[in-house]
Amino acid sequence: MADILQLARPELRELKPYSPGGYESGLVRLNANESPWRIPSDNTERGLNIYPPPRPLLLRRLLAEHYGVIEEKILVTRGSTEAIDLLIRGFCAAGKDQLLTCPPTFDMYRLYAGIQNAEVLEVPLLREKGFIIDPKSIVNRVTERTKIIFLCSPNNPTGQSIEHGDIEFICQAVQEKILVVLDEAYQEFSDKQDFSALEEKYENVLRLRTLSKFISLAGVRCGVVIAEPKLIDFLSCILPPYSFPTPSIELVLKAFDKRSLNIGKERVQVLCTERARLKKELMNINDVKKVWPSDANFIFVETLNAKNFQETARQANVLVRTFPDQPALKNFVRITVGRREDNNKLLQAF
Ligand SMILES: Cc1ncc(COP(=O)(O)O)c(C=O)c1O
Secondary structure, three states, X not given: OOOHHXXXXXXXXXXXXXXXXXXXXXXXXXXXXXXXXXXXXXXXXXXXXXXXXXXXXXXXXXXHHHHOOOHHHEEEEEHHXXXXXXXXXXXXXOOOOEEEEOOOOOOHXXXXXXXXXXEEEEOOOEHHHOOEOOHHHHHHHOOOOEEEEEEEOOOOOOOOOOOHHHHHHHHHHHOOOOEEEEEOOOHHHOOOOOOHHHHHHOOOEEEEEEOOOOOOOHHHOEEEEEOOHHHHHHHHHHOXXXXXXXXXXXXXXXXXXXXXXXXXXXXXXXXXXXXXXXXXXXXXXXXXXEEOOOOOOXXXXXXXXXXXXXXXXXXXXXXXXXXXXXXXXXXEXXXXXXOHHXXXXXXXXX
């Protein structure tokens, strides 16, 4: 098997990581140019006057346990969006390399590609077949300059999961040649299997997870890359030190106690039940043409007129997402599943 790191930008493979000042509990820290005093409102355990650990290792251990992998397979990032940026910068040389996406999908892949000046190849989802991916076209479309394929399952904004076999077909066809990034941001809302088996089987496959959705922590900005340890080491080398802040570390450590996790699981169940109810009710609304099945915490809806739909919702003080910049999604609306009373507010508007 060829070394998967050969795909990374050669100059980055040579990069020496930054070596941060040490920290040893009980020793006076005169090595990092920090302030010796806390501010009065600082109620963190570590103290905000000193830098966070260069990498949040305790958090990494906790997340490894949560996702059932060894610590060395985990990189903690500021939201999974930071991981997307990191992967594109790490593997795509500006003005030269390409990545592939399957629109309509999460728009940040395109945005970060643009920031890095990486070309985006698009193989659209097959709308006539219910917005599924087209594995053969994906494999035929890639070139020698393609470094990453982004696949999102369940997909944002269409809501559906990708078939395991379709992903495996791609992973197998491009192994040793291209990284396959499986974005599982909404996995907890799906009753389908995650792609851990593929990540374990293929060295070129990574998974992205986030705490922004299932466990009510969008505000702490915690994302997770799960991959081969050598890929994690490489990404860690290009991620600046101290990037994950102390308050976020401490909040996540507290939020992962058994009680909070159980509450998180119950709330996922509540949202899934609401998702089924909302879907059924939406289908009875005259302004709605079609409601797609969803494995995520939102529903993708084709309306007669997205602008009118959005306006009617707004008059009831409810915001929904439309896609005015994407002609193919002109009359589509994405509705996040909320609490029962929030969903009722929307339904009553129609
Ligand atoms: C598919 C997908 N991936 C990743 C993210 C980013 O999540 P975060 O940066 O909050 O971890 C989102 C956010 O909406 C998303 O929809």
